[in-house]
Amino acid sequence: DAGVIQSPRHEVTEMGQEVTLRCKPISGHNSLFWYRQTMMRGLELLIYFNNNVPIDDSGMPEDRFSAKMPNASFSTLKIQPSEPRDSAVYFCASRLLAGVRDEQFFGPGTRLTVL
């Protein structure tokens, strides 16, 4: 299995531009997570989906952030308009819902820099 696939791996953009991050979860997994990681705050959960349905988006910082999961094999995280404070590494993770030991598998991340 190729694991969780994220694109792009790096994104540099100017403040005010729209940014779209993409994620392909592991085939067969039915739960998908978006995280943001910074040196100051560590890993923060932004939103997660079970069976393509958003379950908890309380971590989404502002209305500028939105996430979609149109099918079981694809999700996007969009920031519009982007701001310098959005600069971080964004991780996507997926898991198979299977009880307390269910493990999340992380993608390689997208490093976003907003100038």
Added chain:
Amino acid sequence: KNQVEQSPQSLIILEGKNCTLQCNYTVSPFSNLRWYKQDTGRGPVSLTIMTFSENTKSNGRYTATLDADTKQSSLHITASQLSDSASYICVVRKITGTASKLTFGTGTRLQVTL
């Protein structure tokens, strides 16, 4: 105050030495605790998971302990190698009803040197 506190923030050790990383949590009700290893530029990878009834678990040179009474966990690395250089993140899961929530520590950055 973060509900999952890790110490130290960073650590430098010589190759071949042992080290212990600490994780204290206040998350309740507790379901499980997982240690992740995150190499630079990569996503976190699970090392061990421990539930309430488990107090020691090993994965090669990594040994995790859990004291659910004092709400403390440790990750011990034996005979460190250069490849152990990474951030180690403690994650605690709680379950309330049908929902669950993960709380992440900010990690310990370990550097193993020659």
